[in-house]
Amino acid sequence: MVDDFLSSSDLSSYSDNCCDRTPFRSASAIAIFLIVGHNLFDNVQAEQLGNIGWIWTILHEQKMIEPISGFRLFILYPLIPWIGVMALGYAFGTLFEMEKERRLQLLINIGLSTIAAFIIIRATNIYGDPNPWSIQSNFPNTLLSFIDCHKYPPSLLYLLITLGLAILLLYCLKKTKIRYFKPLIILGQQPLFFYVIHIYLIHLTAILFALYRYGIEPFTFSQVGISWKPKEFGYDLPIVYLIWLLIIFLLYIICDWFAKYKKKHRGKWWLNYL
Structure with a gap:
């Protein structure tokens, strides 16, 4: 969808900048090495590395670290292989230098090949994810076990399927009339801004719902990490989906405002990173 909103000169400049900063072959090599190879180190634990174990946690484990006495930090997103995914994004950008038909053909070929690779590798149950799948009592549960891949850090199989x-x-969006997907484009053009805002918006929404339903309790302002909660805490799935739609709608309004703000203030360089 990028080329539908960029002029040919803008697209050329975008591609040239990407290629200047991260050559295609280098980006591809980094991406493949980190994404495909990082599961080789699944058995390496921070505790095995002594005083420098916290560095390994930042790179490849999701856990709490204490690099300095009294200072604790929870690593939610280990760097590997997300750096590889970023490098893959740079390499993937070269597709937008191609003719539209060629690009569409590559999109569907890459997409189908990636999903096929997921199915084949996952079926072997040998490599690609620290959590092996198993046959359950019925097919739906077996299917859930099959697609239940490790996200933090994302395994090779998790990245292949997603x-x-x-x-x-x-590919499907490129084949349809793009005006119907303007809300998705608005959200996608502010990726980091969307990500940061959605964390606080969801937390604020959870606080408001908890206040309305339970009043001020120990879990009202911080549901994360609180072991004691009432038995009926939370909502049924239909209500959760309604809340999700409400949050998406609010995020669209906020991101639409921010997109207009960026357009009016092009001189502010820091806006490009949001």
């Missing part, structure tokens, strides 16, 4: 589906979705 990126494969995303690429197929991109």
Whole structure:
């Protein structure tokens, strides 16, 4: 969808800048090495590395660290292989230098090949995810076990299925009338801003719902990490979906405002990172 909103000169400049900063072959090599190879180190634990174990946690484990006495930090997103995913994004950008038909053909080929690779590798149950799947009492549960892949850090298989589906979705969006997907474009053009805002918006929404339903309790302002909660805490799935739609709608309004703000203040360089 990028080329539908950029002029040919802008697109050329975008591609040139990407290529200047991160050559295609280097970006591809980094991406493949980190994404495909990082599961080789699943058995390496921070505790095995002594005083420098916290560095390994930042790179490849999701856990609490204490690099300095009295200072604790929870690592939610280990760097590896997300750096590889970023490098893959730079390499993937070269597709937008191609003719439209060639690009569409590559999108569907890459998407289908990636999903096929997920199915084949996952079926072997040998490599690609620290959590092996198993046959359950019925097919739906077996299917859930099959697709239940490790996200923090994202395993090779997790990235294959999610990126494969995303690429197929991109192909489908390119084949349809783009005006119907303007809300998705608005959200996608402010990725970091969307991410930061959604954390606080969801937390604020949870606080408001908790206040309305339970009043001021120990869990009202911080549901994360609180072991004691009432038995009926939370809502049924239909209500959760309604809340989700409400949050998406609010995020669209906020991101639409921010997109207009960026357009009016192009001289502020820091806005490009949001």
